[in-house]
Amino acid sequence: MTGPDEIEDLLRTCAPQVLGALVRRYGDFDLCEDAVQEALIAAAEQWPEQGVPAHPRGWLVTVAGRRYIDLVRSEAARRRREDTVALATPDAELLAPAADDAQGADRDDSLPLLFLCCHPDLSPPSRIALTLRAVGGLTTAQIAAAFLVPESTMAQRISRAKQTIKAAGGQLALPEGEDRAARLAEVRHVLYLVFNEGYTASAGEELTAPELSTEAIRLARLLHRLLPEDPETAGLLALMLLTDARRPARTGPHGELVPLAEQDRGLWDAGLVAEGVELLGRTLPRGRVGPYQLQAAIAAVHDEAASAEATDWPQILALYELLELTGPNPMVTLNRAVAVAMVHGPAAGLALLDELAGDRRTARHHRLHAARAHLLELLGDKEAASEAYREAARRTTSAPERRHLTERARRLG
Structure with missing residues (x-):
């Protein structure tokens, strides 16, 4: 039987794919996000007892699609979305999760969704919040806690971000040409900011916010998997791995900060160091070197030194x-x-x-x-x-x- 941790990991992996499928089908980012969140809650409640379905993504798309139809057909939603109701896919089409999964499981909309959440009309804080909510699967409460703001404030920020995207006519599609390169740089920068805030929290009683760094690494892995030939994306992932490898040694027994030169390097995560160095080794020879690759190279020099004196x-x-x-x-x-x-x-x-x-x-x-x-x-x-x-x-x-x-x-x- 699948354990709760495995189910949580599966849901976090499926969340952006399911949201992408609904946004692509219906176009309403705000309402689709609500429907997906309800589907994820239903899965978290049912799967531990009933077992994970054979086609988990199809199950989630089906449940989220049904919930979307319910929301659209409510009296308040009908007044605002009559056109959407007319175009909505009939319920009968949503009743075949296996077929949906078979036809759409290979389509991963996570990358277009990342681009959509990093829309140029949004401020950097809004991009970060929306990315963590829609693609990262963090709850509004979790994001608010990580950034030390009230949950209501974060909820308003996320709501405004979704309304801004809607007003700007944001589409779930990859930009092309020069616009794609510029938007990709924005996506990388958002992930970089999320990681940095998690590695060294800008405020509060705790030095780190591990859930943010962990999520940034997960999303960077996703971005790298979808764009394996992009050297700066690989450099960003390598930088995160090489930096996060030192996390176990950054604090003392009472949570006090331990500077790099004084850290017990035996506590560093050797697996992350090796992975980061190997990734960087495959990336640097490819041609033009960018800032993330250079920062990763600096981190690698630190990580490979046997002691501070040997740096x-x-x-x-x-x-x-x-x-x-x-x-x-x-x-x-x-x-x-x-x-x-x-x-x-x-x-x-x-x-x-x-x-x-x-x-x-x-x-x-x-x-x-x-x-x-x-x-x-x-x-x-x-x-x-x-x-x-x-x-x-x-x-x-x-x-x-x-x-x-x-x-x-x-x-x-």
């Missing part, structure tokens, strides 16, 4: 220099400054940080002050380092980071 900092510095050419931004420069300090000495790194102090995007960011504190500590200026750590602690919204930075300052006196 190949000259190679990391060279990779950051390439990264600044392909995807320049202040955070890349900040990280390059740390690499410069490790290769050419802390004074050289501090000089680069001084340049960033004049950039409004980073001048008030806690990471700039934390990096300055670290380099001042390496330089031996304990007093200035302590003050910089305290300033970084004042600016961060993450409680674990604040405690870590405050403790660093205390140790320096």
Whole structure:
């Protein structure tokens, strides 16, 4: 008998495929999403007792389709969707899950659905929320908890996102040509943001939100499977795997932050490291190298070092220099400054940080002050380092980071 964990995994895999099938059939993203959620709830309640059907996706499409018809035929929905009712597929067609599954199981609309959720008319937060809800299968409550906002706020955000897509005439179809390349970059960026928020939560009492990183990796695997020849998608997945491999060592017994240089590398997930390195090895020789591949290469250098002292900092510095050419931004420069300090000495790194102090995007960011504190500590200026750590602690919204930075300052006196 299939266990609850296996059923949950199966439902999460089927969810975007079922939603894609309904959206393609009926076109109403908002109502289709409601119908699919009800079908998933029904499956979660029935399958553990009755067993998983022979054609789970067909079962879900059938139940969701019936629920959609019920919703459309309700009095409130009829006034708003008379045309949809006229065009809706008859119930008889929906009564053959095996036939539906046989004809449509090979059609996976997950990629078009990802593109639809990352519609250019949506703001980045709305893209993230809608992607996690529609493609990731997370509940509104789970998404709200991960981003530390009330469930009602997240529900409104998701509802507005769906209405925006409807008003923009968003279609469940892959963009073509240059538009496809631009939209694919947006999809990758959304997954990158989701992963980063899960790996280091921007606010709250917990350092990480593992459900977000796990979901980002799952969706990146899906995207890579659907676009196996896209090098930046492969690079993004490799970056996630190589970074998430360190998660077991990032916190101490009481949830305290453990910096990379102080982590027990024996706790790192060797399987994820090997998978990420192998994927990167297949990706880099293909031609043009993009920012995700370069970030993955940097992560691989860290992960393959037997100790912090054995880290190949000259190679990391060279990779950051390439990264600044392909995807320049202040955070890349900040990280390059740390690499410069490790290769050419802390004074050289501090000089680069001084340049960033004049950039409004980073001048008030806690990471700039934390990096300055670290380099001042390496330089031996304990007093200035302590003050910089305290300033970084004042600016961060993450409680674990604040405690870590405050403790660093205390140790320096």
